[in-house]
Amino acid sequence: MKNLEQQFSENLLVTSRHETQSLSSVREYYSDSIPVDLLIDIFSRLPRKSIDRFRCVSKLWKYILRRPDFTELFLTKSSTRPRLLFTLKVDGKLLFYSLPQPQNPNKNSTLVATRYHTSFPEYIPSGNCTPVCGLVLLEGGYVLLKDKTLPQVKAKSNYPNTAEPRATIGGVYLGYDPISRQFKVLCMTTSVDERPNTHQVLTLESGKRLWRRIERKIPFVETDRTDGDICINGVLYFGSETRTSFVVVCFDVRTEKLGSINIDKDMLGNKKGYVCGELALFNYKGKLGIRKKIEGWHWNRYRDPLVLWVLEDAGNHKWSKHTYELPSLIRGKWFVGMAATGEIVLSSYKNDDRSNLFCVYFYNIVRKDFTTVSIQGFEEFKHVWIDIFLDYVENLKFM
Numbered sequence: 001m002k003n004l005e006q007q008f009s010e011n012l013l014v015t016s017r018h019e020t021q022s023l024s025s026v027r028e029y030y031s032d033s034i035p036v037d038l039l040i041d042i043f044s045r046l047p048r049k050s051i052d053r054f055r056c057v058s059k060l061w062k063y064i065l066r067r068p069d070f071t072e073l074f075l076t077k078s079s080t081r082p083r084l085l086f087t088l089k090v091d092g093k094l095l096f097y098s099l100p101q102p103q104n105p106n107k108n109s110t111l112v113a114t115r116y117h118t119s120f121p122e123y124i125p126s127g128n129c130t131p132v133c134g135l136v137l138l139e140g141g142y143v144l145l146k147d148k149t150l151p152q153v154k155a156k157s158n159y160p161n162t163a164e165p166r167a168t169i170g171g172v173y174l175g176y177d178p179i180s181r182q183f184k185v186l187c188m189t190t191s192v193d194e195r196p197n198t199h200q201v202l203t204l205e206s207g208k209r210l211w212r213r214i215e216r217k218i219p220f221v222e223t224d225r226t227d228g229d230i231c232i233n234g235v236l237y238f239g240s241e242t243r244t245s246f247v248v249v250c251f252d253v254r255t256e257k258l259g260s261i262n263i264d265k266d267m268l269g270n271k272k273g274y275v276c277g278e279l280a281l282f283n284y285k286g287k288l289g290i291r292k293k294i295e296g297w298h299w300n301r302y303r304d305p306l307v308l309w310v311l312e313d314a315g316n317h318k319w320s321k322h323t324y325e326l327p328s329l330i331r332g333k334w335f336v337g338m339a340a341t342g343e344i345v346l347s348s349y350k351n352d353d354r355s356n357l358f359c360v361y362f363y364n365i366v367r368k369d370f371t372t373v374s375i376q377g378f379e380e381f382k383h384v385w386i387d388i389f390l391d392y393v394e395n396l397k398f399m
Contacts, residue, residue: 040070044077048394049116071396072181075134078394082340084360085131085392086113086375088384094138097377098392104341105362105371113377132231134395135183135204137174150185150202151209173229174204175236175253183397184253186236187211201256214256227280230288237281237288248281248288250314264309264319267292282337283391284310290319291335306335306344330361330370340391342366347388358386 034042043051043065051074055062064070086097097113173186183204200211229238236251240260247260267279267290280291288311306324324344333346343362358378363370378386 036064040064040073043070044073048396051396065396074396075393078134082391082393084113085389086378087387087389088378088381090381090384096136099375099377101339101391102362102371102373104343105373108372108374110374110376113375115377130228130230131389131392132174132183133176134393134397135174135176137172137185150204151211171229171238173236173238173251175231175234175251177234177253179234180254182253184256186251199258214258227278230281230283232283232288233286239279239281246279248290248311259314261311261314262317263290264321266321267309267319280335280337283340284308284338285340285342287311288314289338306331324363324365326363327368327370330363333361336360336388337390345388345390347386349385360388 039061043054046054051065055065082101083098084101088095088097096116098116099111099113102109102111171188173188174183175186176183185202185204187200187202189199199214201214202209202211229236231237231253234253236253238249240247240249245262247262250259250261251257252259263279278292282289282291290309290311292307292309306326308322308324310320310322312318312320326344326346330346334349336345336347339345339362343364346361346363348357348359358375360373360375361370362373378384
């Protein structure tokens with residue numbers, strides 16, 4: 001089977017009528033410098049910010065770097081070199097930093113985070129969604145790192161003769177289907193009366209973007225008891241509540257079907273089916289994982305073990321429980337998630353007041369030890385909360 005580099009080189013022969021360009025002419029242009037095949041391989045190994053600059057070097061480079069074939073090749077290579085993505089809120093702005101994610105770290109180290117210079121409004125809402133395959137969707141409809149804005153969602157009134165809207169916009173979530181290679185945005189619209197809620201979906205692609213309604217059979221409403229949402233293998237997960245219990249909503253990005261998963265009764269904080277405290281969703285080796293946050297601020301968090309729940313069978317609502325006794329030095333640190341390589345990742349809450357360093361801890365569940373990675377690049381910010389996203393993949397789509 002042809003690899004992506006070979007396929008891309010051959011596809012250079014296929015161009016539009018206005019920019020027909022044979023591979024031989026391209027190679028002739030570079031006969032005294034770098035072969036095109038080698039250029040493609042070099043470009044695919046560079047970070048996204050370098051690709052942005054190189055598009056301005058020449059028309060030929062711009063053409064090569066905007067080809068859909070190269071976009072796919074770049075994403076494939078980028079998936080093998082994931083990054084840590086950091087977000088900081090400073091003076092009403094949301095700042096983005098990243099650095100290469102350590103792979104199976106076995107010794108303490110220090111890394112420097114670099115900032116993404118993106119253009120977006122000064123006012124950033126209070127929350128942001130988990131990055132999905134290189135894109136970040138913020139409240140308000142801004143797709144950052146690609147500088148795109150979604151069309152406005154219209155909440156249709158259930159009472160046409162009144163000016164007061166009878167439906168409100170709830171959560172907005174971003175998902176990605178790796179089979180169709182499509183990004184889709186799910187918008188939850190909540191009715192304020194007893195009528196069924198309606199939800200809308202938008203496919204994020206070039207050209208005109210339109211919202212469309214989807215069928216909904218599950219009577220759930222928005223909740224603030226989950227920390228974010230997550231998309232795993234083409235399925236988008238987020239927390240919600242029914243009139244009697246808490247559930248995890250699952251949205252199949254490709255088929256646009258909605259479903260729900262009951263949580264294990266041991267996750268519940270009372271007998272009525274509601275959760276005491278918040279639940280953090282994360283990727284546990286390709287499965288949905290849930291970490292129950294401790295409610296309140298008390299010292300037990302330094303003594304209690306780390307308990308994680310993993311979805312084993314969505315159809316039968318089956319979960320498995322995993323308990324880890326963390327070393328005392330990292331017990332009580334902020335839980336980030338699990339890296340694709342299998343380490344549990346924790347972090348500081350903010351820059352340390354004394355050393356002015358922000359630290360990320362990688363706990364190896366096999367060796368039962370941890371590695372500390374000190375992060376530089378945030379020294380100018382004092383007492384700023386820093387959010388971390390694991391296994392971030394850079395993407396050239398929509399650029």
